[in-house]
Amino acid sequence: MQRKIIHIDLDCFFAAVEMRDQPSLRQHPIAVGGSVDARGVIAACNYPARAFGVRSAMPTARALKLCPQLQLIPGRMQAYKEASQQVMAILQQYSDRIEPLSMDEAYLDVTGSTLHQGSATRIATAIRQHIWQETGLTASAGVAPNKFLAKIASDERKPDGLFVICPHQVTDFVARLAVEKIPGIGPKTAERLHDLGVYHCPDLAKVPLPRLIRQFGAFSQTLLERCQGIDHRPLCAERVRKSVGVEQTFASDKQSLQDCEAELPGLLSTLQQRLEHHQATAQVQKVAVKLKFTDFQQTTVEQQIPATDATAIRALLVTAWQRGQGRGVRLMGLQAGLAQAETKQLELGL
Structure with a gap:
């Protein structure tokens, strides 16, 4: 049976909780993070702040230079934990096969589900509506035949959007996909791929296999599979602390x-x-x-x-x-x- 995977990702989660609880913040660039005096970094920021180039993991001092009017919020971890628990409880109403990735994102396997006539797209739509109604937070969703594509899809319509990759669309979608989009490929790996002439997924097939193995070792197999839209990994309901x-x-x-x-x-x-x-x-x-x-x-x-x-x-x-x-x-x-x-x-x- 063709798998149906949904990736749910809450939009700018920490910042969204703050805007929900303080609506006056919604139109202003805000960020949750440490102060400049404490050599802090940005944990999350809203989209008005992102328009100035502010990003998570950025030093607070750098963020304030990019956006002097940025409102810095120290953060309330307990509030974020409670919101996350609400969302995870909602997800459990739609599938018993869930893999949480963090406080604000998770995979659901709805293969064989009878909810909403078995449509993964309709299930994802219902989940997003349910999250908004119950928590006041928006979520983006990706629907695809596997985890790798579902995660990429959830970024395609951010914020508060839904993107679906049907099985018959996988080949065309991957053909246009930049290798940087593949989860697990960071800047250094992308640079090494570019040195081999690989910028988009189909380019990888032009690299001789022995050369690919010399460059990436065991990771070569994963690269070859992802660049063809292949990902057989099952959902891991119980994540093992490493x-x-x-x-x-x-x-x-x-x-x-x-x-x-x-x-x-x-x-x-x-x-x-x-x-x-x-x-x-x-x-x-x-x-x-x-x-x-x-x-x-x-x-x-x-x-x-x-x-x-x-x-x-x-x-x-x-x-x-x-x-x-x-x-x-x-x-x-x-x-x-x-x-x-x-x-x-x-x-x-x-």
Whole structure:
């Protein structure tokens, strides 16, 4: 049976909750994020702010330069959690096969559903209307035969839109698709593909397979499948936690290794508390130290050690610091990769 996958994505979620609760903000550029004094970053912004070039993960100082009239909101995580829980409860009324991706997006598999005469398009429309009526938030939706295409489709009509890719439209849709649109292809991978002359999905077929494998290794198979619109991945209703981490952005750059070392005990204590909260202390397979330098370049050093080995973790910090070649450090983080029952090693997603 041809699969029917829906991807639901709430529009500018954190900012949307703030605009819902304070309607006077709707016509103004706003952003949820940390203050300039605290070296903050933007967590979310509304579309008036995006018109000025403001984006999530952008340093607050940069955002305010682009948009001096930007209204900065510190954020209310509890309100966002409650709104997310409302939305997920709504989704459960339309399918028992749901894969949450984050607080504001999820996949639904409605293959074989009898709701709305079995039409995935009508189900997606009903979900969006239901979310608006129950929460006052808008959601964009993508409908397609697989997860990869459904996620891309949900971006096609943002905000508050619906885009459908029918099975017979997949070939034509993928033929026009830029490789940057494929989830998992970041700027560096896109640059390497461009060096091979690959700008759109059909271009990949022109690259000799041995050369592709030399460049991308095991990822070559995924690239070949995505560029043909193929994605056999099932929905994962129970997402397995792969890592637990903690980060701190400093109010002023740390200019010495000793200054960084002084922050290590606090970060390590927080990491261990979070591991205990997730009952994952005994599962730790790797520990990584991440440093982000003054110029926003970053490095990560990891090793197969327990999260309780402070001496070994300090050694990782020393290595990371040396890579900075004297640059100040604006952010420091620790992450513990968790070993799963079916595997003994796990790559840290840093």
